[in-house]
Amino acid sequence: xxxxxxxxxxxxxxxxxxxxxxxxxxxxxxxxxxxxxxxxxxxxxxxxxxxxxxxxxxxxxxxxxxxxxxxxxxxxxxxxxxxxxxxxxxxxxxxxxxxxxxxxxxxxxxxxxxxxxxxxxxxxxxxxxxxxxxxxxxxxxxxxxxxxxxxxxxxxxxxxxxxxxxxxxxxxxxxxxxxxxxxxxxxxxxxxxxxxxxxxxxxxxxxxxxxxxxxxxxxxxxxxxxxxxxxxxxxxxxxxxxxxxxxxxxxxxxxxxxxxxxxxxxxxxxxxxxxxxxxxxxxxxxxxxxxxxxxxxxxxxxxxxxxxxxxxxxxxxxxxxxxxxxxxxxxxxxxxxxxxxxxxxxxxxxxxxxxxxxxxxxxxxxxxxxxxxxxxxxxxxxxxxxxxxxxxxxxxxxxxxxxxxxxxxxxxxxxxxxxxxxxxxxxxxxxxxxxxxxxxxxxxxxxxxxxxxxxxxxxxxxxxxxxxxxxxxxxxxxxxxxxxxxxxxxxxxxxxxxxxxxxxxxxxxxxxxxxxxxxxxxxxxxxxxxxxxxxxxxxxxxxxxxxxxxxxxxxxxxx
Amino acid sequence: xxxxxxxxxxxxxxxxxxxxxxxxxxxxxxxxxxxxxxxxxxxxxxxxxxxxxxxxxxxxxxxxxxxxxxxxxxxxxxxxxxxxxxxxxxxxxxxxxxxxxxxxxxxxxxxxxxxxxxxxxxxxxxxxxxxxxxxxxxxxxxxxxx
Numbered sequence: 001x002x003x004x005x006x007x008x009x010x011x012x013x014x015x016x017x018x019x020x021x022x023x024x025x026x027x028x029x030x031x032x033x034x035x036x037x038x039x040x041x042x043x044x045x046x047x048x049x050x051x052x053x054x055x056x057x058x059x060x061x062x063x064x065x066x067x068x069x070x071x072x073x074x075x076x077x078x079x080x081x082x083x084x085x086x087x088x089x090x091x092x093x094x095x096x097x098x099x100x101x102x103x104x105x106x107x108x109x110x111x112x113x114x115x116x117x118x119x120x121x122x123x124x125x126x127x128x129x130x131x132x133x134x135x136x137x138x139x140x141x142x143x144x145x146x147x148x149x150x151x152x153x154x155x156x157x158x159x160x161x162x163x164x165x166x167x168x169x170x171x172x173x174x175x176x177x178x179x180x181x182x183x184x185x186x187x188x189x190x191x192x193x194x195x196x197x198x199x200x201x202x203x204x205x206x207x208x209x210x211x212x213x214x215x216x217x218x219x220x221x222x223x224x225x226x227x228x229x230x231x232x233x234x235x236x237x238x239x240x241x242x243x244x245x246x247x248x249x250x251x252x253x254x255x256x257x258x259x260x261x262x263x264x265x266x267x268x269x270x271x272x273x274x275x276x277x278x279x280x281x282x283x284x285x286x287x288x289x290x291x292x293x294x295x296x297x298x299x300x301x302x303x304x305x306x307x308x309x310x311x312x313x314x315x316x317x318x319x320x321x322x323x324x325x326x327x328x329x330x331x332x333x334x335x336x337x338x339x340x341x342x343x344x345x346x347x348x349x350x351x352x353x354x355x356x357x358x359x360x361x362x363x364x365x366x367x368x369x370x371x372x373x374x375x376x377x378x379x380x381x382x383x384x385x386x387x388x389x390x391x392x393x394x395x396x397x398x399x400x401x402x403x404x405x406x407x408x409x410x411x412x413x414x415x416x417x418x419x420x421x422x423x424x425x426x427x428x429x430x431x432x433x434x435x436x437x438x439x440x441x442x443x444x445x446x447x448x449x450x451x452x453x454x455x456x457x458x459x460x461x462x463x464x465x466x467x468x469x470x471x472x473x474x475x476x477x478x479x480x481x482x483x484x485x486x487x488x489x490x491x492x493x494x495x496x497x498x499x500x501x502x503x504x505x506x507x508x509x510x511x512x513x514x515x516x517x518x519x520x521x522x523x524x525x526x527x528x529x530x531x532x533x534x535x536x537x538x539x540x541x542x543x544x545x546x547x548x549x550x551x552x553x554x555x556x557x558x559x
Numbered sequence: 560x561x562x563x564x565x566x567x568x569x570x571x572x573x574x575x576x577x578x579x580x581x582x583x584x585x586x587x588x589x590x591x592x593x594x595x596x597x598x599x600x601x602x603x604x605x606x607x608x609x610x611x612x613x614x615x616x617x618x619x620x621x622x623x624x625x626x627x628x629x630x631x632x633x634x635x636x637x638x639x640x641x642x643x644x645x646x647x648x649x650x651x652x653x654x655x656x657x658x659x660x661x662x663x664x665x666x667x668x669x670x671x672x673x674x675x676x677x678x679x680x681x682x683x684x685x686x687x688x689x690x691x692x693x694x695x696x697x698x699x700x701x702x703x704x705x
Contacts, residue, residue: 067663068656119656148666190642197641220671550687 042188045201050180051143052164053207055157055171057216058251058429063157064171064261066143066164070122071115076108079136088128089113092121113137115162116144145171147261153219155274156212156253156374156427159264168264168272170210170427172375177431180207208438211430213249218242221547222254226521229540230256233504234527238537239275240544241406245414245509245518247443248423250372250407277370277377280403281503281522284488284533285340285470287399289458290412291349292333294360296454300352303457306330309344316390320346320398323487323532337461338469340485342398349397357396358385363449364412365422372407372425380404399488400497409507410520412449416462417482417509417518420455422446463512474508474538476545478556482515483508483541485533490525501525506537510545511557519544 026034055064072093079085086100093114103111117125122139129137145160158169166175183204188197222240230238239255253276259267273279295301309328312319322328322342328335336344349357361367367382381403383392395401404412407425415422424444431439450458462482465471470485483506490501504526509518521537521544530536548554667673678684 062666065659065663065666067659119653119660146663148663149670150667150672152670152672190638216671220675547686 042190043186044189045184045186048183048185048204049143049164050183050204050206052145052160052180053178053209053432055178056209056211057214057219058211058249059215060211061216062148063153063212063214063216064145064147064160067146068119069116069142069144070119071140071142072113072117072122072125073138073140074104074111074113075136075138076104076106076111078109079104079134081132081134082136084132084134085129085136088125088132088134092125092128093117110138116142149216150262151258151260152216152223153214153253154258154261155255155272155276156214157261158272158274158375159261169274169374170212173373174210174428177208177210181205205434209432210428211432213244213251213427213429213441214253215251217551218548219252219254221551222252222544223258225540225544225547226254227256229521229523229536229543232528233523233531233536235504235523235536236525236527237275238521238523238540239279239406240522240540241276241410241520242544242548243410243414243425243518245417245423245515248411248414248425249429249441250425250427251517253427274374274376275522276406277372277374278405279524280378280380280405281524282399282402282488282491283404283409283505284399284486284503285342286409286413286484286486286505286507286533287402287404288337288340288345288397289416289462289484290361290364290366291345291352291357291397292337292461293416293450293454293458294357295333295348295352296457297360297450298352298356300356301333301348303333303461306332307336307344307347309336309339309341311343313343313346313394315346315394318391318394320394334461334464337484338465340465340470345397346394349393354388354393355385357393358382358388360449361396361402363422363447364415365446366402366404366408366412370405370407370411370425372427374427377407378405380408399486400491406520406522409505410518413484413507413509413520414518415449416455416458417515419452420448420450422449459512462508466508470532470534471506471508471538473534474506474541474545476510476542476549479510479545479549479554480512480557481508481510481542481545482512483538485538487531487533502531504531504533504536506533506541508538508541508545513557516552516554517545517548 051066052064054062054066056062072089074085082104086097086104089095089100090097095114100113103113125137126139129135143164145164147154147157147159154169156169158171158173159167160171160178161167164179166172166178171178181204182202183200184202186199186201188199222242226238226240229235235256237256240252241250241254242252243250253274255275257271257273259271264272296303307330309322309331311322311325311327314320320342323340328339328341328344331339331341331344333348335341336348361382367379369377369379383401388396389401392401411422411425414425422445424446426441426444428439429441430437449455459482462471462484463480465485466475466481466483471481471483474481474483486503486505486507488503488505489497489499490503491497492501503522503524505520505522507518507520509515519541521540523533523537523540526536528536
């Protein structure tokens, strides 16, 4: 008995020795091999795409955000019951037979069926294929960019593509901030497939949130009024920019043509343009305020100097006329701007001289990008002095032979409104990262463009232009509007100035003593008569301003 | 036989210290004595199984085994709870996603253009128009109020 026990014990011991030996072999000598095999089965590295940052208006109202969706793909080699799959996909995703036929019978391990399906629909499909035991569908979670306000500020916000990269507008211009950083994670799965461990290999983070300077309420008013105005004046197009002249912040950037950001694929390229930064135009008489200020600043004239307002002015054999060929006799700078007298302004500019005029316009940053950060911005045209023709001194002071963008024009006019400081226009008010403000915009002064005294004179003149000049339709009782009209004949390349095609505009601010808002309204090719800037764009200016006054509950002052 | 007895003696002989006497002096009653002693010694052997040393070893073994089992149970519990945590996290993520979708739908429903459309078309509201009332100056202030 004892012997048997000894034998049994010995055998058990030997058995343990064998097991121990095997364990040593596995754990010590083949450690790396088995570790690698276990890792292959249990561990996976996955890339976590973080969401894009939100775009919000200045009040925190979301203009663009990400939601989770499910994209559906097919493993063609491992699918079963293709006809069942086809039926389910056709019913649930409203896809055509031809489309599904082509996708299902491809030779591929991965074929997209539909990207970014609403999660509920994807869940239903998942359940249906499980019930019918059809295999092969792959469900991939993806972020989708959505725009709660639909068409509002579409040309400014732009959109992000299927792979969440910015393609237009703010989405493109600030893509670097909005894009989140990818995160690489190693997950460990248990025997039942559940995740039992997680390790971050490369940390990522969601994109930064952008708080724009845009006020959605003002933006909506501007969009509605410019759409109504374009229709009323049968214009080809039109846009509005509204800015806080003391901070350089853009409050609205609206245009008549816009599109639904949630269905951007259906829009036309011309609808997607942001005219405020990408459409250069001749500013016409609105440019007189800059030429006039230049003459004052360089001391070429004084406000009390008299000039002939009679026409024409002949330069190098070319005749410059006043609107409707009217002669005004002796006039001062105030009258020239108030009544928009071309010949008077040309005579002022002749006294100023080409070089001073050019230097001043450069100081106003004409012919240069504003640095707003939006894609598609053009610099406009201000030729170097060496390329000026003999006619330039007649054409440029009245806004011909020079082109500007809306953002340039309003930025320069804002410098007059705020007392002489040229500010960099801004569209981003704050940048938030993971709930904290990491950047806050401040007014960025580029330079002083003129002395406060001369700027004050120009503001008074602009006030007169609205009170008793061409800008009359823009007047709002109690709010001391100052502004300047512009009606520029359009030049067609290769043809020259064309009769009947005008850019009509009005730029104005209020109240003149301490301006809260500056508004630029531009109409392209007004089809009705009169087509003058004051009687078209000026009216739209007033309508917009009145609505904003009501929205902001601004109180009138004695005027 | 002598050989057998010798063998038995060797095997069954109690320890001199335990018996306290010599077996050589009484050879006739040797077999019985040996058997009796063997039984006695067996009794002594039985008592030896629960010595203090063995009891300690036993207790330590039980404690180690219990701790090992506890450790295994804890590991299993940890894995189980981890799995449950992952499931709950996944549910939480889904709920968050659903919440965001609903949030988007709310924002769409409360978009400025929709509110205005509803106000104008369903509630027949109209846009405000500015009206001014000029009041005489008050307390030296030259102001006009709406």
